[in-house]
Amino acid sequence: MILKDKVALVTGTSPNIGGGIAEGLAEAGAAIVAVDARAENAADCARYVNGAGGRAIAVTADVTDEAQVKAAVNAAAEAFGKVDILVNNAAIFNKKGVIEMSFLEWQQQTGIILGGAFLFTKHVASLMIGRGAGGAIINIISTAGHQGEPGNIAYSTAKCGLINFTRSAAMELVRHGIRVNSLTPTATDPSESFDRAERWGRAVTRPEGLADRMKAFRSRVPMQKLPRPSDYGHAAVFLASDGAAMITGTDLRVDAGAIARYWAWDPSS
Ligand SMILES: NC(=O)c1ccc[n+]([C@@H]2O[C@H](COP(=O)([O-])OP(=O)(O)OC[C@H]3O[C@@H](n4cnc5c(N)ncnc54)[C@H](O)[C@@H]3O)[C@@H](O)[C@H]2O)c1
Numbered sequence: 001m002i003l004k005d006k007v008a009l010v011t012g013t014s015p016n017i018g019g020g021i022a023e024g025l026a027e028a029g030a031a032i033v034a035v036d037a038r039a040e041n042a043a044d045c046a047r048y049v050n051g052a053g054g055r056a057i058a059v060t061a062d063v064t065d066e067a068q069v070k071a072a073v074n075a076a077a078e079a080f081g082k083v084d085i086l087v088n089n090a091a092i093f094n095k096k097g098v099i100e101m102s103f104l105e106w107q108q109q110t111g112i113i114l115g116g117a118f119l120f121t122k123h124v125a126s127l128m129i130g131r132g133a134g135g136a137i138i139n140i141i142s143t144a145g146h147q148g149e150p151g152n153i154a155y156s157t158a159k160c161g162l163i164n165f166t167r168s169a170a171m172e173l174v175r176h177g178i179r180v181n182s183l184t185p186t187a188t189d190p191s192e193s194f195d196r197a198e199r200w201g202r203a204v205t206r207p208e209g210l211a212d213r214m215k216a217f218r219s220r221v222p223m224q225k226l227p228r229p230s231d232y233g234h235a236a237v238f239l240a241s242d243g244a245a246m247i248t249g250t251d252l253r254v255d256a257g258a259i260a261r262y263w264a265w266d267p268s269s
Contacts (some may be wrong), residue, residue: 002242003029008025008030010035033080035072083135117165121180140232
């Protein structure tokens with residue numbers, strides 16, 4: 001229970017990655033504040049953690065609305081007295097390129113990914129500074145934030161921006177004992193999120209042929225298999241723990257080796 005007595009606020013707690021990270025932090029002993037714009041994603045995550053013997057509350061909030069962000073942080077402080085760990089995970093997907101994307105769509109997607117991380121970092125870090133006990137902030141990136149991607153302009157730009165937001169916030173908050181790091185997921189094995197949704201009591205229809213579609217992804221990554229949300233959960237527990245006490249301003253890639261590989265040429269073949 002390396003996060004015993006810690007409190008973790010996680011944004012974007014769908015049964016996929018945010019839910020996997022929240023469950024991982026809860027299994028390590030942290031109380032969870034599950035925050036999502038979709039009430040059922042916050043509520044189901046919190047209900048599952050409570051039912052599994054942990055402690056959790058659900059907060060419905062839009063990460064781009066500062067009043068709602070403040071209310072979420074206040075709800076965390078009221079319920080648990082503090083926040084030790086913040087995971088900025090909420091995002092939307094909208095695969096469009098620079099030509100076809102409207103400016104409004106650009107603003108919405110970058111607003112959620114970058115603006116949401118900014119607002120939650122601002123208000124959670126203020127709470128952490130007031131307590132004087134430090135903390136750990138983890139921003140969720142994507143392999144799309146590390147390389148140029150066609151047809152995904154706002155997402156890959158915002159995720160890349162979040163890498164330097166992480167470094168800049170880390171440099172600013174270091175004097176308060178707050179560590180800021182990022183965690184990079186990649187194309188994710190979808191089966192665990194269906195399992196989680198079922199565990200959360202939802203009716204799930206698994207899309208036919210999904211396993212075959214994921215084969216193509218698997219064959220392209222060095223490990224020939226894809227990470228699961230629980231793999232990101234383990235990495236988040238590490239970044240939040242005292243085991244990472246000397247780590248700030250860095251990115252931990254949990255990507256089955258994807259970014260390390262130069263894809264265009266294999267000199268060994
Ligand atoms: N799925 C992947 O393969 C993958 C790969 C790399 C990185 N990621 C990253 O992992 C994170 C989670 O992705 P996921 O696949 O679990 O996505 P998801 O769509 O399942 O979950 C995202 C959650 O964020 C919430 N959300 C969206 N806008 C919000 C807002 N304005 N305010 C509050 N909540 C909001 C959604 O309701 C949802 O619950 C994201 O940051 C994503 O960029 C995902």
